[in-house]
Amino acid sequence: MKRLCLLAISVAVLLLPFGARADVIRLGLSGPMSGAGASWGLLAEWVAKQAADDINRSGGVKIGDQTYTFEVEALDNKYTASEGAKVGQALINRDGVRYIVFALGMAPVRALQSLSEKSGAILFTTGAGKSIKGPQFPFTFTQLNTPFERYLPLFSFVSKENPQAKSVVVVDPNDATGTDAAAVSRRDWARVGIKVLDANFYERGTTEFAPLVTRIVADNPDIVDFSEMPPSDTGLILAGLQDQGWKGVAVWSAGTSAADLIQSAGSASNGVYMALAGDFSGAGATPVQRRLDAGAVVAMGQHMNAISLSAWDATMAIRAAMVKAQSVDPDKIRQALPGLTFESSYGPSGFGGTEEYGSPQEMLLPIIISQIKDGKTVERARILPAELQNRKG
């Protein structure tokens, strides 16, 4: 009897902590935490932690009688396929992560996707290629306006403001992100009547851009399009262009903030057009965006950018889908997401893009066109996608 009592007490003690605490859902991030794109990855990790804390503080996610809280795990994919595969193995196979709220870089995302789709893990990515979306990838969703959404409105805006500009040179990294984006660039510049003189590609990790700069200057374009380049590389080329006497219009579609560019380009950054760099501290920003921007300045020493901010929106979409589906099963969540309307950091959002991708896997967000003026990001226009406008009525 004594033994039986001891056993019962032991079992009760062992079970006590599990019964008492909420279940934890791990949210994964795969982004560059070192090198040229580190400012995006590191800030995305901070943003995801803020979103998780926010949800946890407000009582977590309630599914029936069960309460779930979020925990964040971010790993460095170094913008490469090999590291992306390692990150995928670690997140999905080692740590059992079934929700990835941020994945940046086409090559690492493709490597990660091969695992996430097979394992039935939800993957939110900033990756832009059509090759990673569509009905054949039911667990993959895009959390950011991609070149397919951004380029045409941006290029139209730039060409209307600079009617004298007739030619463009495109520069991109020579990986999957860059080559996919350059193809969209070529198509959309042609659509607005600007002639593409050349598309230049370079290896990520390059530290010396003088030969490439001379090549661009020799083409003498009216516009240089830095497409999906990371901030420090864009800045070095811009500074080099200024040194070698080029004067024209600079467009950086993946441009996320003035500060990143000014650090490497100095005064050469003035006037650059961007499509991912909202003024998240200004009057046009939502209260959530202003709070995150202020927090990022204090905690990370940089202003908020759209790429990193997307980790918030993906986390909120997952929470909303879990509540709607009353399940934490990734298969039920992926079925719930396309029909969902949820509160993103920009306001009400949902998923669309069937016309472009074949299925509604693209988060519908406003396209923010901004420009660097005197060292600051000045928002010039917020363009709502037609699908979102229709939903809002």
Next chain:
Amino acid sequence: MSGVNLTSQLLINGLQIGAVYVVFALGLTLIFGVMRIINFAHGEFFTLAGLSIATAVPALAAASGWANWICYLLCFVLVMAGMAIFGGVMFKLVFERFARDPVGALIVSLGLSMLLQSLFGLGFGTAPRKVPALLPGITVLAGGRISNDRLIVFVVAVALTAGLGLLLKRTRLGMALRAVAEDREAALLQGIDDRRTMLAGFMIGGLLAAIAGGLIAPTTVLTPIIGADYLTKAFIIIILGGAGSVVGAILGGFVVGFIESFAGFFFDSTFALMLLLALVSLVLLVRPQGLMGHATR
């Protein structure tokens, strides 16, 4: 093209790229000459100096209100003093026991390189850093344009290379370094303390890498892994020029600089690297000791 003479511009690009490579590779070849080892952690001397300066200059400028170039000069001198000490400590703690042990040195320096890269990531953070422009503006040379900061880098690199040449030719230390590199046993018979000479060679070699890192800080962005890129180029340079040969490092550095400039312009940077690797393969097949190296007896 915006009033720029293309040939002059490509030559200027080649010279300014090559000059930094020369300083970096001279350090590597000097260490190889006196110790017969390849230091895979050589790039970390470059990185540590560059990151230290890129961290200290903006902080000092903000705290003091002094001009960037004054802060840079002060930080440069202090960091180089620190790097000389760092080189000495590394030699005593790690490299001394692996002198003339190429395999052991290869393994230990590779491990050290990885360890230091991780420590730099923890210490400096992984986001890129850059020193603000020191002397904004450009200089026009024979129709080509170069920023003032890059011109300074080029001039200092050339002066440093000439200074090293003088040190090796005209001073007792230089003669000792050359003697140990040429024939260690004969140098010992002449009463040269080979341990002290190796220490001096290692410290000068490491300092050259650090100076290259410090020089380039205002013209590029620095990350904890930037040294690896320069180390690859330095290997190409010393294979082309000949391991242990100072003249070979200078020649190889400018060959690499010009190939990067011209092939990068007419094709792209990836093609330039492929061309360099093809050239290295050719040299290894036809003249394994390098263009200026001596055949091993």
